[in-house]
Amino acid sequence: MKLTLKIWRQKNATTKGELKTYPIDGIEGDMSFLEMLDVLNEGLINKGEEPVVFDHDCREGICGSCSLQINGEPHGPDRLVTTCQLHMRMFNDGDTIVIEPFRAKAFPVIKDLVVDRSAFDRIQQAGGFISVNTSGNTIDANTIPVNKDDADESFNAATCIGCGACVAACKNASAMLFTSAKVSQFALLPQGRIEATERVLNMVAQMDKEGFGNCTNTGACEIECPKGISLENIARMNREYLSASLKG
Amino acid sequence: MAILNSSIARKVAMALSGLFLVFFLAQHFTINITSVIDPDTFNSWSHFMGHNILVQGILQPILILGVVFHFIMGIILEVRNNNARQISYKSFKGNKNSTWASRNMIISGAVILAFLGLHFYDFWFPEIVHKYIESNPLDATRYYPELLHKFESPVRTGLYCLAFVLLALHLWHGFSSSFQSMGWNNKYSKGLRGFTKFYAIFIPLGFIFIALYLHFNQIH
Numbered sequence: 497m498k499l500t501l502k503i504w505r506q507k508n509a510t511t512k513g514e515l516k517t518y519p520i521d522g523i524e525g526d527m528s529f530l531e532m533l534d535v536l537n538e539g540l541i542n543k544g545e546e547p548v549v550f551d552h553d554c555r556e557g558i559c560g561s562c563s564l565q566i567n568g569e570p571h572g573p574d575r576l577v578t579t580c581q582l583h584m585r586m587f588n589d590g591d592t593i594v595i596e597p598f599r600a601k602a603f604p605v606i607k608d609l610v611v612d613r614s615a616f617d618r619i620q621q622a623g624g625f626i627s628v629n630t631s632g633n634t635i636d637a638n639t640i641p642v643n644k645d646d647a648d649e650s651f652n653a654a655t656c657i658g659c660g661a662c663v664a665a666c667k668n669a670s671a672m673l674f675t676s677a678k679v680s681q682f683a684l685l686p687q688g689r690i691e692a693t694e695r696v697l698n699m700v701a702q703m704d705k706e707g708f709g710n711c712t713n714t715g716a717c718e719i720e721c722p723k724g725i726s727l728e729n730i731a732r733m734n735r736e737y738l739s740a741s742l743k744g
Numbered sequence: 745m746a747i748l749n750s751s752i753a754r755k756v757a758m759a760l761s762g763l764f765l766v767f768f769l770a771q772h773f774t775i776n777i778t779s780v781i782d783p784d785t786f787n788s789w790s791h792f793m794g795h796n797i798l799v800q801g802i803l804q805p806i807l808i809l810g811v812v813f814h815f816i817m818g819i820i821l822e823v824r825n826n827n828a829r830q831i832s833y834k835s836f837k838g839n840k841n842s843t844w845a846s847r848n849m850i851i852s853g854a855v856i857l858a859f860l861g862l863h864f865y866d867f868w869f870p871e872i873v874h875k876y877i878e879s880n881p882l883d884a885t886r887y888y889p890e891l892l893h894k895f896e897s898p899v900r901t902g903l904y905c906l907a908f909v910l911l912a913l914h915l916w917h918g919f920s921s922s923f924q925s926m927g928w929n930n931k932y933s934k935g936l937r938g939f940t941k942f943y944a945i946f947i948p949l950g951f952i953f954i955a956l957y958l959h960f961n962q963i964h
Contacts, residue, residue, distance in 0.1 A: 569840055599831055600829055667829075668828055672751075708828055715846065716842040735929070741753070
């Protein structure tokens, strides 16, 4: 497969970037998108040019590191996959592929295609946890009865890998799907109810502080999310937030 | 008071003001459709709305406040949202994952706002002049002829119809979205969403029908 890649190149956070064109040949349909970029980088290194910098780690759709805007969509044209799980068979010989970093004020570009997503870490740190005494008298979680439907929904919310595709897909660069998944996974469980009020207030406050946009319910985040996190989580977070605000 | 600055509170404020305007639209449509069914009823209801102290003194100011709040908040949200992505994508395929109506509420809203300007110019300002500046005597039969007169012009009728199409798009996303913003999510959500979509088509289509009926009725 012969392709033309238009890739965002940016030296560092303070310089201006631009799209650069790279022709590439010999790409197999069974290659993953990241393997295709590996081939490109090998060629660039052999020519003495600087390779394209991009985030990756597990390469099996779990870590949430790979985060590319491919032809106008986060993680590319396939559904329910991360960039590392995207296969080149999704493209045709002769295609031009535009590759950009996820764009948001809260996700500044570090270099080329790598963005700083530590805003998500700070939202998580603001309340995405439960306080459990682990000093030797920890109660086994299985001794607390949990409704099966709630457990399933909580697990579904917990599958969010924090890749940032929701922010990238949203026309407002809103982080509500991510934050709501993290709020929901605890709000649905008895262990998480104890700190539910301060959790939702603190996490939403941190989300706003980071400079993400407001959700306008376009639903783009749900469609582009590689883990299929549902918009129902946003409704739940809104409910939790309103109820927590009224409690004071 | 941190709630007033939060993104969720802003969403809820938009949703509540929007729902209030949706309710008002149904009331406005109910009165307007009588102009097609029975002009006498239209005259009598219009006269009531124009002279009832509760409607004029309390409901009308609340309505104007609701409209102004909704569009000012809409503009504030749009500015903040644009600010959240300062460098735009070279390639962004929003149509792959969301509807035009959901992505362009500011455009449909701006058209509706411009339409409201025309609508006020056509009906509200002349009514204020008639009642309070010229101090004309009460006449409960003038409303239908005045309405007919306004829809003589094909340009005005066309503009009204265009605005109603944009209103349909605005409602298509906004009405159902308002429940999501308020955290409404239960076994009734699907049915409610269906109702909001029906409403988004039915009410604007009804207004278009009224405008066209009044326009063509006087030609023949």
